[in-house]
Amino acid sequence: MATFVELHLIQNFAPSCLNRDDTGAPKDAMFGGFRRSRISSQCIKRAIRETFSNAGLLKPEELGIRTRNLVAILEQKLADQGITDATSAIENALATVELKVKARTEKSGHTEYLLFLSNNAINELAGVIASHLDALQAGKGDREVKKAIDACIGSASAVDVALFGRMLADRKELNVDAAAQVAHAISTHRVDRESDFFTAVDDWTKDKNDEEADAGMLGTVEFNSSCQYRYAVVNLDKLIENLDGDAELAQRGLQAFLRASVLAIPTGRQNTFAAHNLPSFVGIAVHNSQPISLANAFEKPVWAGEHKSGLAAASVARLQSHATQLSQAFGLDLGLQVLDLTGTWQGEQAKDLEALLTQVDAALQSGR
Template sequence: MSSPRFLQIHTLHSYTAALLNRDDTGLAKRLTYGGASRTRISSQCLKRHWRMEKDDPHALRHLAGYVDSFRSRELVTLRVIDPLRGHYPDEIVNALEPEFQILVYGDKADKGKKSRQTLLLGEPELTWLAQEAAALAQASSDADSAKKAAAEWRKSKNYKTMSENAALPGGLAAALFGRMVTSDPAANIDAPVHVAHAFTVHEEEAEGDYFTAVDDLKTDEDDGGADTIQETELTSGLFYGYVVIDLPGLIANCSGDKEIAARVVHNLVHLIAEVSPGAKLGSTAPYGRADLMLIEAGDRQPRSLAGAFRRAIPHDLDHAVTELDRHLARLDQTYETGEARRYLSLADTDLTAAGGLEKTSLKALAEWSAERVKDAPDA
C-alpha cells in the first residue's frame, strides 16, 4: 500500500436505557434510514464530548503541546476587555471594546451579543488580543484618545496578524474539527476530522419513563403521593459510528509536525472508543465502550460502511458484525482499494473480509494508527 492519506474509523457502541442526545422537545434525536426510524447521536454531540473530555488519561488536553481554545459569542468581553477593568478607567476600556468586537466578530458585532457569530478562538489568539488591548489602554489618556487609537489600530489588523508565530493559533480543537469565520474567510480552518452522525443498526427502541420525586419532609397530615411527577424518554441501541481523518490535513493544521499529529490520533482513537456521549449521568449512567472498532488506512476516497445497515437488522452484536463483514467484502471485491486494517471486537463473530483481519487490543490499535500518521504524505 502507498502512503496512507486517510484513516477510517468504524465503531459499534451499545447503550441501554439512556437519553444520549436530545432534540428541542427533549426527545431522543432520530433519523429515518432504509424506511425505518433509528435513534441518532449527532456528530456535534460526539465531537464536543471528545473535545471537552478532561478526566480520561487520553484526553486531548493531556497531550504535550496541547493548545486550548474556547467557543463563545463573548470571547472579547470575557477574555480581552473584562481583565482590563480595575486596572484602567472604565471609560477608556469601554471605548476600546467596540473595535475589538468588530475585529473578531465582524462589522455589526458591537451591536450586542445577539449580533455575533459563535466563534472558536485559540489561546494564542486571545492572548495576543489581550496584550494589544492592554497596550492601547496604557497609552490612552481619556475615552476619546482610546477610541481614536483603537480605530487606527484595527485598520491594519486581521486574523492573520492574530495568528502569527503560533503553531496552533486556533487551538487543537480548531486543528481537528475546523473553524468558520464569516467576518474573515481567510481565518477559516478546514476540518481534517470528519464525523458522521451515529445511528442504530436496528429500528428505534424507546419508551416513556414516568417518574416521581417524593418530598422527604412531608408529614402524615399532608396529602400522600409524589411531590413531582414527570416523564422523559429512554432509548436503547447498538449504534454504528464513522469517523474519517484526513492525515495530510491534520499534519498541516499541526504546523507540519507529524509527531504532534500522531499523538493526537493515538489519543483520539482512545476517546472514540471509550468516551460516552451521554447526558443524564446521575439517572441513567450512560457509559459504554466500543463493542467493535475497525480502523482502515488507505490512499483512496473514504466510504462509509453504513450501507451494511440500510435494512434494519435485529438488535444483536454478532448479527451486526456479520453484516458489516459482508458489506466490506463486497466493497473489496468491487473496488479493490487495498486498505490496511486492524480491529478490536467483543463479538463472538470475527471479521473475515479480505482473507481475515488482525484482531488486537485498543492500546495496540491506537499505536498502529499513530504509526500510520508518520507514514502519511505531507500536505
C-alpha cells in the same frame, strides 16, 4: 494523495436519552425504510472535545474555546496584567477585524456569534491589546494593529479548531476547513421509542400518619436502547496544513482524536440513565483512497437473532461482510485494523486499545 484515517465503532447503549430533540425525545432518523436511533455529529464532537480536556489527552495551550464571551475573557486576562477598564479597547480591537459586539444585560458585551479560537490566540490577542491600549481606547487602531489582530483571530493552532474547523460569517478568509468529518451515529437496527412514567416523592408531608406517599411531581421521559454504528474520518494532510505544518502536533492530535472518540460518551440525561457504555468494536482504517463509510452494512436492519451473541456481534459480522464486499468490488485496500470484544471478527485483531493505536501509528509511519 491524501492520507485518511477512518474510525468505525459499534457501541451498544443501555436504555438512555443521550441526545434530545426539541421535544425532549431521543433523536432519531429514517434509514433503509426503518426508524433508527440517532446521535448527532455535533453532540459527538462536543463529547470528544470535552474528553480532550477531561482525560488530559492534550494540553490547554493545544486546545481552543468556542464562545460568544470573548470580551469578558479578554477583560479578565488584561485585569491579570493590572489593566482595568479595557472594555472599549477590546471592542474597538474586535471592530477592526469586523467582529461586532452587542450589548447585553451583563457587564460585558458578547460577539454576534460563537467564535472558535485557540487559547494561544486569545492570549496573543490580549497581548496585542495591551501593547496598543491607548490607541485602541481612542478608536485609532492602525494597519499594523489590524494586521496583528487578524493574525491572532486567524490562527488555527489549536488541535480541535484544526480538526473541526471554524466559520466566521463576516471574515470568510479567516475560516478553517475541518480536517475531520464526523457522521451522525445511527442504530444498526430499528428502534421504537419508549416512555418512562416517573414520580418525585415529597419527603415531608403534612400528615405523617398518611400511609400513601405524596407525589410532588409527575412526568414522563422518552428513551430507547440501541446498538450504534459510529463513523468518522480525518484527512491527516489537511490536519497538518491547518496546524501550520506542525506534523508532530498533528500526530499527537490524531492519536488524541482516536482515543477520545472511543472514550467519549454524550452526557444527555445521564443522571437518569447512567448509560456509560464503551464500544464493543473499534475499527481504524489507514489508506489513501477516499473516505468510505460502512453505514450501508445496516441498510437492512440487524436483528438480535442473526447471531447467537446478540446485536453487537451481529452488527460486527454485518460490518465485516460489507467491508469485504466493497474491497472486492472496487479493488480497495481499506487497511482496517480492529479491536473486537464480541469475538465475531474473522482475522487479525489487536489485544487492546493501546495495541490498536500503536498499529495505526506504525501504519502511518510506514506511509500507507
